[in-house]
Structure formats: C-alpha cells, structure tokens
Amino acid sequence: MNRNQRPAHPVGATVRRAPLYTPEQRRLRDSSRWTLVQGLLAPLQFVVFLVSAALVLRYLGSGEGYAAATVSVVIKTLVLYTIMVTGSIWEKVVFGRWLFAPAFFWEDVFSMLVLALHTAYLVALWQGSLAPRALMVLALAAYAAYAINAAQFLWKLRQARLDEAAQRAPGAAARGVAA
Numbered sequence: 001m002n003r004n005q006r007p008a009h010p011v012g013a014t015v016r017r018a019p020l021y022t023p024e025q026r027r028l029r030d031s032s033r034w035t036l037v038q039g040l041l042a043p044l045q046f047v048v049f050l051v052s053a054a055l056v057l058r059y060l061g062s063g064e065g066y067a068a069a070t071v072s073v074v075i076k077t078l079v080l081y082t083i084m085v086t087g088s089i090w091e092k093v094v095f096g097r098w099l100f101a102p103a104f105f106w107e108d109v110f111s112m113l114v115l116a117l118h119t120a121y122l123v124a125l126w127q128g129s130l131a132p133r134a135l136m137v138l139a140l141a142a143y144a145a146y147a148i149n150a151a152q153f154l155w156k157l158r159q160a161r162l163d164e165a166a167q168r169a170p171g172a173a174a175r176g177v178a179a
Contacts, residue, residue, distance in 0.1 A: 019163040020103050020156065025094050026164075034090035041083045045076070046150065052076045053143050056136050066132050070125065073139045077118040080146070084115060107152045114149050117142035 021029060029035055052072035059069040088098045091108075095101035100108045121138050124130040130138065 019167075020160045021094075021163070025103075028094045032090060032093045034086060034093055037086050038083070038090050041079070041086060042150075042153070045079045045083050048072070048076045048079050049143060049146060053140075056139050056143070060133065060136050060140075066136075069136060069139075070132075073121060073135075073142075074125070076143075077122055080114065080118055084111065087111075104156065107149065107156060110145070110149045110152060114142065114145045117145050 052069070052075070055065055055069040055072045059065045091101050091104065092098050095103065117138065121135065121142055124135055124138060
C-alpha cells in the first residue's frame with residue numbers, strides 16, 4: 001500500500017466477521033452424535049501423534065526402533081483416516097456439505113495436504129520405494145502439516161466459543177448478533 005492509500009479499516013477499529021455457525025448449524029452441531037465422535041477422536045489422534053513423533057525422532061536420532069516407529073506412523077495414519085471420514089460426515093450433518101463448507105474451507109484444504117503426505121508415507125512403505133530414514137523424514141513432514149492443521153481447528157474452536165460468548169453477552173441483540 002502506498003502512503004496515499006488508506007487502510008480498509010481505521011487503526012484500532014474492530015473488524016467484525018460473520019459467526020462461524022448460524023443458529024440452525026449450531027443446533028445441528030450440538031445435537032449430532034458426530035460432534036461427540038470428533039470430540040473423542042481429536043485428542044486420541046493428538047496423543048497417537050505425540051507418541052509416534054517421539055518414536056520417529058528416536059529412530060532418526062539413534063537409528064534404533066524402526067519397527068516401532070513404522071507401526072506408530074501406520075496407526076497414526078489410520079486414526080487420521082478415521083477422523084477425516086467422521087469429520088466429513090459431521091460437516092455434512094452440520095453444513096450440508098461433505099467437505100469444503102465455507103466455515104471450514106481452508107482447514108479442509110490443508111487437511112487434504114495432511115492426507116496426501118500420510119498416504120504418500122503408506123505408499124512408499126508398501127512399495128519399498130524409500131529408505132527407512134527417508135520414510136521417517138516423510139513422516140515428520142506429514143506430522144508438521146498435521147500440527148498446523150490441528151492448530152487451524154483449535155483456532156476455529158476458539159472462534160466458535162467467542163461467538164457463543166458474544167451471543168450470550170448483554171446487549172448482543174442490540175449489536176445485531178444472532179441469538
């Protein structure tokens with residue numbers, strides 16, 4: 001921006017965004033069993049990720065524990081597939097789309113990268129096309145993408161909670177916030 005252009009929003013101004021969920025979507029989210037499934041699978045996947053990342057790093061650091069690291073990456077990938085399938089069902093229930101609902105578009109786009117990297121690991125393992133060290137580096141790349149994607153979803157969870165708090169706040173109706 002050159003100095004003759006003004007910012008779209010004055011400095012210090014609050015920029016409002018649309019709430020993450022409409023009231024109907026929030027109702028569907030809260031009443032869906034898939035919300036509970038996602039709520040259980042997400043922390044499970046994170047624990048599996050931490051254990052597997054430690055095993056992969058152990059192998060890369062010491063050259064020991066290749067079999068355990070390999071099994072852990074396969075388990076992490078299977079858990080990822082499970083959460084992606086159930087998450088797609090959740091998205092269909094709440095937003096009427098299997099994937100790429102506007103509220104979660106970029107999270108879903110990045111999830112495709114995460115899936116591609118994990119799947120590349122499985123294919124390379126199955127084909128024997130990468131040496132063990134290269135496989136573990138690929139697993140770490142997949143895990144880095146997963147960590148970014150998990151942070152995206154945590155940010156959305158925070159946004160949803162802030163939206164709900166704003167809607168419960170006194171004067172929300174007067175500010176035009178849907179109840």
